[in-house]
Amino acid sequence: MAKKxxxxxEAIGEAAIHAGCRLFxxxxxxxxxxxxxxxxxxxxxVGGVFLQAESEVxxxxxxxxxxxxxxxxxxxxxxxxxxxxxxxxxxxxxAELPVVIVNIMRGGPGLGGILPSQSDYFQxxxxxxxxxxxxxxxxPSTVQEAADLTQDAFDLADHYxxxxxxxxxxxxxxxxxxxxxxxxxxxxxxxxKPWATTGCSDRKPNIINSLFLNPEELEAHNWxxxxxxxxxxxxxxxxxxxxxxxxxxxxxxxxxxxRICKTAIDTLRARxxxxxxxxxxxxxxxxxxxxxxAVEKAGKVLVTELSTGQMLExxxxxxxxxxxxxxxxxxxxxxxxxxxxxREVDKLVAS
Amino acid sequence: MxxxxxxxxxxxxxxxxxxxxxxxVLEMSKEINAKGYFFPVVAHPEKCxxxxxxxxxxxxxxxxxxxxxxxxxxxxxxTPKPFHYCPGCTHGVIHRLVGECIEELGIRERxxxxxxxxxxxxxxxxxxxxxxxxxxxxxMAVATGIKRGRPNLVVFSYQGDGDLASIGMxxxxxxxNRGEKITVIFVNNAIYGMTGGQMAPTTLPGQVASTCPxxxxxxxxxxxxxxxxxxxxxxxxxYLSRVAVHDPKNILAAxxxxxxxxxxxxxxxxxxxxxxxxxxxxxWGQQPHEACEWLEQNMIPYYPLGDVKLPEAAx
Ligand SMILES: Cc1ncc(C[n+]2csc(CCOP(=O)(O)OP(=O)(O)O)c2C)c(N)n1
Ligand code: SF4
Ligand code: SF4
Ligand SMILES: [Mg+2]
Numbered sequence: 001m002a003k004k005x006x007x008x009x010e011a012i013g014e015a016a017i018h019a020g021c022r023l024f025x026x027x028x029x030x031x032x033x034x035x036x037x038x039x040x041x042x043x044x045x046v047g048g049v050f051l052q053a054e055s056e057v058x059x060x061x062x063x064x065x066x067x068x069x070x071x072x073x074x075x076x077x078x079x080x081x082x083x084x085x086x087x088x089x090x091x092x093x094x095a096e097l098p099v100v101i102v103n104i105m106r107g108g109p110g111l112g113g114i115l116p117s118q119s120d121y122f123q124x125x126x127x128x129x130x131x132x133x134x135x136x137x138x139x140p141s142t143v144q145e146a147a148d149l150t151q152d153a154f155d156l157a158d159h160y161x162x163x164x165x166x167x168x169x170x171x172x173x174x175x176x177x178x179x180x181x182x183x184x185x186x187x188x189x190x191x192x193k194p195w196a197t198t199g200c201s202d203r204k205p206n207i208i209n210s211l212f213l214n215p216e217e218l219e220a221h222n223w224x225x226x227x228x229x230x231x232x233x234x235x236x237x238x239x240x241x242x243x244x245x246x247x248x249x250x251x252x253x254x255x256x257x258x259r260i261c262k263t264a265i266d267t268l269r270a271r272x273x274x275x276x277x278x279x280x281x282x283x284x285x286x287x288x289x290x291x292x293x294a295v296e297k298a299g300k301v302l303v304t305e306l307s308t309g310q311m312l313e314x315x316x317x318x319x320x321x322x323x324x325x326x327x328x329x330x331x332x333x334x335x336x337x338x339x340x341x342x343r344e345v346d347k348l349v350a351s
Numbered sequence: 352m353x354x355x356x357x358x359x360x361x362x363x364x365x366x367x368x369x370x371x372x373x374x375x376v377l378e379m380s381k382e383i384n385a386k387g388y389f390f391p392v393v394a395h396p397e398k399c400x401x402x403x404x405x406x407x408x409x410x411x412x413x414x415x416x417x418x419x420x421x422x423x424x425x426x427x428x429x430t431p432k433p434f435h436y437c438p439g440c441t442h443g444v445i446h447r448l449v450g451e452c453i454e455e456l457g458i459r460e461r462x463x464x465x466x467x468x469x470x471x472x473x474x475x476x477x478x479x480x481x482x483x484x485x486x487x488x489x490x491m492a493v494a495t496g497i498k499r500g501r502p503n504l505v506v507f508s509y510q511g512d513g514d515l516a517s518i519g520m521x522x523x524x525x526x527x528n529r530g531e532k533i534t535v536i537f538v539n540n541a542i543y544g545m546t547g548g549q550m551a552p553t554t555l556p557g558q559v560a561s562t563c564p565x566x567x568x569x570x571x572x573x574x575x576x577x578x579x580x581x582x583x584x585x586x587x588x589x590y591l592s593r594v595a596v597h598d599p600k601n602i603l604a605a606x607x608x609x610x611x612x613x614x615x616x617x618x619x620x621x622x623x624x625x626x627x628x629x630x631x632x633x634x635w636g637q638q639p640h641e642a643c644e645w646l647e648q649n650m651i652p653y654y655p656l657g658d659v660k661l662p663e664a665a666x
Contacts, residue, residue: 023496023499025499049499053492053525055521057489057492057521057522058522058525059492061486061492061493062495064483064496065465065492065500066496066499068496068497069463069497069500069504070500070501073500087486088486091485091486197481197497197504198481198501198504199480199481200460200480201461205481206482207475207482208482210484
């Protein structure tokens with residue numbers, strides 16, 4: 001398929017269609033409105049259904065119903081909307097249903113602002129709603145990667161029967177880049193889901209449920225989920241950039257921030273500074289081992305995020321005091337420039 | 352000669368059948384069953400006219416009637432699992448009516464039910480079709496997801512008044528307003544049964560509940576919500592009806608309405624919601640037959656019965 005110039009949000013929507021998804025439930029919120037708008041035009045053309053729900057609470061529960069009925073389904077929202085979906089995501093994880101959720105993060109807390117942010121890292125990677133659960137979290141840094149990861153998200157959700165969240169920010173949502181859809185599947189070609197509520201004509205009734213009144217059963221269910229989350233280690237994704245040789249400073253960043261870091265690294269390297277980038281692509285499961293190895297060959301570690309230091313806590317735990325870890329964050333919709341990163345690296349090299 | 356047949360180990364000793372029998376055929380036993388309840392015995396079989404009132408009011412499908420050589424059996428629309436509800440709770444009656452409609456309409460194999468959070472949270476164990484549990488109040492959103500994804504399925508939700516009219520009111524109004532082709536069974540028992548008898552949006556003025564110990568004060572808590580009248584104001588066509596399950600005549604009318612509600616969905620006509628005025632003997636602190644009388648005297652005047660909206664009328 002030929003490359004097409006698309007906005008990040010539109011590429012995400014089109015990727016869902018290429019993944020055989022024909023259902024979208026959502027509620028408008030900036031900065032991701034291009035996704036529901038795109039789906040509202042595109043889905044009817046391919047025999048699908050777009051429904052604007054009365055709230056994110058309703059949208060996420062529509063997801064629960066449709067996923068329980070065995071349909072590929074997705075929604076997108078931005079930070080405050082994801083907070084409202086937290087209850088349903090917990091139920092979806094508890095009932096082991098496959099759904100895809102896109103969070104185009106904006107600054108918070110509260111209504112916050114509409115500009116780019118990565119301040120939902122904790123919410124995405126540590127559960128977000130109540131109960132002991134995890135969602136698989138993928139963080140693209142280009143429009144092409146947003147499309148690829150969205151398509152993968154549907155397969156991963158089906159495989160693990162678990163929510164998969166794709167996190168981006170307004171930059172990636174609005175940015176236009178050439179994109180290619182590498183594969184395409186129709187709903188009819190998707191594997192059957194014998195557990196789904198499709199009508200019990202040739203079998204005993206199926207039940208979609210997250211209630212376990214017997215504590216022994218609930219404990220067993222929780223350990224079953226835990227093992228599943230551990231199995232997800234197979235899905236770990238990361239990028240090592242300019243880390244072939246030992247570096248004085250190892251930058252750890254994800255999503256659009258990683259792009260800014262790459263620009264800074266090019267400039268720094270041209271000046272002879274030994275610096276490289278470790279970019280986690282899956283935020284849960286986190287590429288801990290891979291980062292740990294990269295840290296061995298680095299003098300110092302710099303974590304940079306659009307938050308006051310959320311991924312930082314995971315990196316600190318992985319580095320475990322072996323190397324000094326410093327942090328540079330911008331928040332509230334403010335985005336660091338490559339020059340700011342250069343300055344931070346220069347400071348570390350000089351100190 | 353017609354005869355009531357009692358499955359004594361299903362019985363919870365609520366005595367509703369004894370009170371319902373117009374001929375005095377049944378009496379309560381002197382011994383107890385495996386669950387520890389007194390159960391009805393057929394003391395005067397010769398008086399039985401085969402009216403089936405005992406069967407109709409029994410919340411635990413413990414009564415069948417043999418007449419003209421045929422014995423009624425527990426409907427295929429329900430699983431064999433005994434209900435967990437309190438003695439005399441009308442949730443059991445409503446379950447039976449829904450199960451019978453599913454069986455009689457021949458839709459069991461393409462029906463998906465959505466269970467709420469409330470006393471009927473375990474409804475997924477009782478309806479003999481595919482079932483989905485939902486979070487508190489969101490059953491209609493879940494039903495919407497199922498129906499939009501698989502329009503050939505018959506989708507119903509079964510919800511209490513706290514679930515549907517308090518925490519889930521937004522989902523209720525919007526599912527109705529979108530005209531989702533789903534069927535909603537709305538159990539109005541004027542209280543939060545499951546959590547121990549707190550005030551519901553439907554608790555009557557002056558009615559005592561555990562969070563309004565002096566009775567509902569309408570100046571403080573507002574007036575009870577009349578759900579079907581509220582939804583009636585929406586322009587979108589719908590079938591909205593209010594029924595009650597405190598006596599045999601009303602139970603039969605309730606079944607007719609539930610059946611009609613499913614029929615509208617099967618024919619792809621409209622959203623349908625049946626408000627079932629019900630009892631919660633435990634939450635109300637009354638004997639089951641007293642609760643039925645209290646319902647008749649206090650609830651029906653505030654919640655008038657009958658069809659409130661027909662889709663044909665809205666055209
Ligand atoms: C989000 C959330 N809030 C509160 C509860 C607690 N809760 C469980 S059932 C219920 C009320 C149920 O009352 P109703 O819907 O009237 O059903 P009934 O038990 O009377 O049949 C409440 C408040 C919950 N499970 N989830
Ligand atoms: S109505 Fe049913 S549960 Fe109640 S006493 Fe009669 S047989 Fe038992
Ligand atoms: S508490 Fe009330 S509604 Fe709940 S099972 Fe008991 S009688 Fe029925
Ligand atoms: Mg109630």
